Amino acid sequence: MKKKSILLLGLATLAMSFGTLAAVGAANAFSGDAVVVKAEEVKAYELVPEKGSNNTYAGNCDIQINGITWNLTGNSTTIPWRIGGKSLTKVDRSLYSKTALNKNISRIDVSIGDATDITVNSFTVSVFKTAEDAAKNANAVSSLNPAFKANSTIAVSKPEDANWENCFYRFAFNVTVTSKDNEYLQLNDATFYEDSTQPSISIADEADFTLTSGDKKSISIEAKNIPEGGSIAVSVDDKDIATATVNAESTAIEFVAGNKVGKANYKVSILNSSQEEVASCSGSVTVKEKDPEGLSKGTALFG
Structure with missing residues (x-):
């Protein structure tokens, strides 16, 4: 009886081992070919x-x-x-x-x-x-x-x-x-x-655009997951070319072209409560000279 019990126990253990190996093999084969999409x-x-x-x-x-x-x-x-x-x-x-x-x-x-x-x-x-x-x-x-x-x-x-x-x-x-x-x-x-859980910000309109001196333009932005106590900020690297502010609803950036002709780069950022940047997007604004008052392009100044 003792020998028979030992034999049966050995066969059961062997069967379990093969079952475990088969299960592990199947799991590895699946994970190797599958692309897992995280819930977020x-x-x-x-x-x-x-x-x-x-x-x-x-x-x-x-x-x-x-x-x-x-x-x-x-x-x-x-x-x-x-x-x-x-x-x-x-x-x-x-x-x-x-x-x-x-x-x-x-x-x-x-x-x-x-x-x-x-x-x-x-x-x-x-x-x-x-x-x-x-x-x-x-x-x-x-x-x-x-x-x-x-x-x-x-x-x-x-x-x-x-x-x-x-x-x-x-x-x-x-x-x-x-x-x-x-x-x-x-x-x-x-x-x-x-x-989708991380802060992100993007420009809904064309990020690079042109203005004439003194003109204004508003571009829409889309911000997601702004941290508690956080805010949206905008900066321009040459304020003589253009200035920019965030509107009250933080859904758009208002640009005003200056008197200096040229190209300026701007960046729109999400800041956390410590004023650290956690997300950003960027673009450029080019300001061209205003045409002489009352004259369209191509009009001769002297006849």
């Missing part, structure tokens, strides 16, 4: 490829999608876009934004299609504060290298100490192609999410 994250922007003007792999073109202008090096005349080329050795092919995404981004999901006869040595997602830096690939706020996998969705999350609000984005695929024929990877789309 909401969809902020979708980059869904549209047909562009460039059909070569080494050439590039601008494409506007949902209010954001993107520059793609690759074949944009096909959907999904094709990124690659022929006879390449560790060459970067990039897609970058030329317009700021006025959202507090927390995660980007990049959907990749086929990648046949092309080696992707690395995939880099970089975030910048200016359009110039994004174009030059310089001074990145964040630069992340997620593992590349064809026919999958690659999730890229913001580091805890980074700020991805009102930023520009660059996706770089470092590729190698041994063939003398064009080979490529497919970029299906990219979805940007924002953390």
Whole structure:
């Protein structure tokens, strides 16, 4: 009886062990392929490829999608876009934004299609504060290298100490192609999410605009999750060109053009109760000289 009991106990333990291993294996397989959306994250922007003007792999073109202008090096005349080329050795092919995404981004999901006869040595997602830096690939706020996998969705999350609000984005695929024929990877789309619990502020109107000396303009802003005791502030780097104030309802910024001609940059910020900046957005105002009174452009002063 004792031997039989020991044998039965051993078989039961073995069965439980296999069951546990199977459960762990299934859980790991699921978590490896699944993209988890946090309850506080909401969809902020979708980059869904549209047909562009460039059909070569080494050439590039601008494409506007949902209010954001993107520059793609690759074949944009096909959907999904094709990124690659022929006879390449560790060459970067990039897609970058030329317009700021006025959202507090927390995660980007990049959907990749086929990648046949092309080696992707690395995939880099970089975030910048200016359009110039994004174009030059310089001074990145964040630069992340997620593992590349064809026919999958690659999730890229913001580091805890980074700020991805009102930023520009660059996706770089470092590729190698041994063939003398064009080979490529497919970029299906990219979805940007924002953390809905964090303070965020954006400009609802055109952020960069022009005024004539003495003119006024109001631009709408959208602020979310202002901390208790917090406020909205605006600053202009050259007050001789223009001044700005926040309206009483904190829903708009009122600009008054000065007498100085030129371009000034402005920043709208959410401040906490300690007057520390927790979110911001920016733009520019250009002031041009007023035409002579009573004369329109092109009117001769002397006959």
